[in-house]
């Protein structure tokens with residue numbers, strides 16, 4: 548069965564049952580809501596014993612996620628950060644060193660700086676789009692190079708192939724947080740990375756109905772060790788959340804490609820807008836990054852996240868957020884609904900201001916997660932909110948309180 552599934556095209560693989568169907572089996576994988584499993588005797592070879600260790604619904608998701616990258620079953624977690632924490636606890640000991648992209652999800656930075664570093668692991672944050680900086684940061688003590696590409700929220704693109712080579716020279720592993728593109732648009736293992744890391748909470752679930760995380764690797768011994776850490780710390784995904792994620796997976800390619808098509812249109816429209824200072828989108832990065840993006844993506848899509856800065860007046864961001872109607876203000880990406888986030892006060896609030904600003908997360912930066920709505924209606928909504936943000940407000944005595952700077 549697994550061999551058969553691995554030979555199918557990507558889209559078809561997303562719809563294959565996790566295990567061969569018997570006569571009368573349900574089409575949809577059942578949710579097995581049981582904390583424990585019966586044994587006939589103390590000596591038992593039963594597949595499942597206790598749901599902190601394994602569960603049939605979670606198993607089904609793990610098989611499905613592994614398939615997407617021609618890998619053995621993944622290890623699923625309660626959240627994306629639980630997956631990252633298990634990875635760090637599995638790979639790192641006091642005295643070890645990690646090189647991490649400086650433009651990663653704020654929670655990744657917080658986990659490394661405030662939880663892992665105090666355990667005696669040193670961490671260096673570098674611009675992973677600059678290969679020389681990474682080469683210089685890696686030492687004989689480096690065990691892990693952790694990157695996010697495109698990075699959050701400025702969508703810089705790092706070269707997975709080149710970074711894998713640098714990591715491997717020192718016998719370190721390269722892990723790629725592939726949450727934004729997923730295996731539909733980027734296959735890190737295919738490009739030489741050792742580990743793909745996911746917050747399935749985002750595009751894979753896709754409907755904002757569950758939390759989850761996953762680690763995918765072809766290294767069986769590493770999978771074993773990660774599974775052991777998950778059992779020890781108790782961070783497995785719940786059967787219900789695994790089930791909603793499995794349901795989401797069935798439409799992932801369709802959703803992500805359509806959302807990415809809309810994102811390209813919106814990014815181009817924003818780029819031409821006089822009240823927009825800068826648009827961050829993988830297709831608009833420097834020539835070098837554009838070339839890298841083109842050679843490591845699975846199609847001509849760049850994902851469905853677009854970030855931008857308003858030229859805007861004082862309080863422009865607040866005015867924009869009050870005026871926007873079709874984009875929900877949320878700390879999230881990857882839903883079927885369009886969303887907007889203010890990274891400086893939301894996803895990256897725990898990252899020091901200087902660190903934040905060094906990677907382009909200014910107070911004026913907004914991140915859009917493009918959903919499945921009609922593109923012309925999304926653009927009309929952005930237009931009215933940007934115009935409102937740029938509007939001149941007069942005080943009672945006629946003074947201009949804030950005004951738009953023309954683009």
Ligand SMILES: Cc1ncc(COP(=O)(O)O)c(C=O)c1O
Nearest residue numbers: 626627628652699726746748759
């Ligand atoms: C790129 C990325 N990685 C990891 C995470 C953490 O995932 P979770 O919220 O499921 O813990 C997030 C969450 O926003 C994310 O955007």
